[in-house]
Amino acid sequence: EAGVTQFPSHSVIEKGQTVTLRCDPISGHDNLYWYRRVMGKEIKFLLHFVKESKQDESGMPNNRFLAERTGGTYSTLKVQPAELEDSGVYFCASSDSPRTGELFFGEGSRLTVL
Amino acid sequence: GDSVTQMEGPVTLSEEAFLTINCTYTATGYPSLFWYVQYPGEGLQLLLKATKADDKGSNKGFEATYRKETTSFHLEKGSVQVSDSAVYFCALKSSTGGFKTIFGAGTRLFVKA
Numbered sequence: 001e002a003g004v005t006q007f008p009s010h011s012v013i014e015k016g017q018t019v020t021l022r023c024d025p026i027s028g029h030d031n032l033y034w035y036r037r038v039m040g041k042e043i044k045f046l047l048h049f050v051k052e053s054k055q056d057e058s059g060m061p062n063n064r065f066l067a068e069r070t071g072g073t074y075s076t077l078k079v080q081p082a083e084l085e086d087s088g089v090y091f092c093a094s095s096d097s098p099r100t101g102e103l104f105f106g107e108g109s110r111l112t113v114l
Numbered sequence: 115g116d117s118v119t120q121m122e123g124p125v126t127l128s129e130e131a132f133l134t135i136n137c138t139y140t141a142t143g144y145p146s147l148f149w150y151v152q153y154p155g156e157g158l159q160l161l162l163k164a165t166k167a168d169d170k171g172s173n174k175g176f177e178a179t180y181r182k183e184t185t186s187f188h189l190e191k192g193s194v195q196v197s198d199s200a201v202y203f204c205a206l207k208s209s210t211g212g213f214k215t216i217f218g219a220g221t222r223l224f225v226k227a
Contacts, residue, residue: 056213093158103150
């Protein structure tokens with residue numbers, strides 16, 4: 001069974017440009033989460049999808065960030081326009097049940113904004 | 115709000131040394147507690163978990179006990195190996211609503227041969 005996959009693994013862009021990160025969850029997992037880790041600090045929650053619906057987007061930092069999950073399958077996270085402070089590692093995780101607790105993570109997408 | 119605090123790293127140990135990584139939490143209600151591990155070049159994976167007070171989670175020689183009186187969930191291993199070198203994250207999932215998992219800052223462990 002394939003795990004959670006993320007693309008790209010590393011993206012380097014200039015301030016003001018746009019980047020789109022993609023996440024393919026484990027097949028059959030309705031719950032998909034985006035997290036971000038900046039400069040070795042804590043992994044911060046961004047948002048949670050249940051199928052194609054946003055269940056909780058309380059962690060999205062501002063309106064430069066847009067997440068979508070078309071058809072309840074893969075998800076994209078777009079940053080437009082990117083700022084220096086957006087640099088970090090963006091993790092995607094999926095789960096078949098939010099109540100049991102275990103999250104299955106991708107390897108992360110490292111974003112560097114110059 | 116809910117939060118997790120864990121000891122800063124890096125922690126450097128020799129092979130076969132005893133490991134403790136401290137973790138304390140703040141949460142309302144009765145959260146579930148987790149340790150995740152991230153090996154180099156990989157995503158985070160669940161190491162162990164405990165869902166109620168006094169439960170002990172264990173896996174791969176690692177253990178952690180859910181201590182409600184001290185709001186702690188310290189990770190221990192009696193004899194570390196070079197292959198245990200990784201970043202360890204303490205985390206909680208609240209029982210009072212919402213389904214997000216809250217993570218600590220991570221502790222990097224280096225084990226020398």
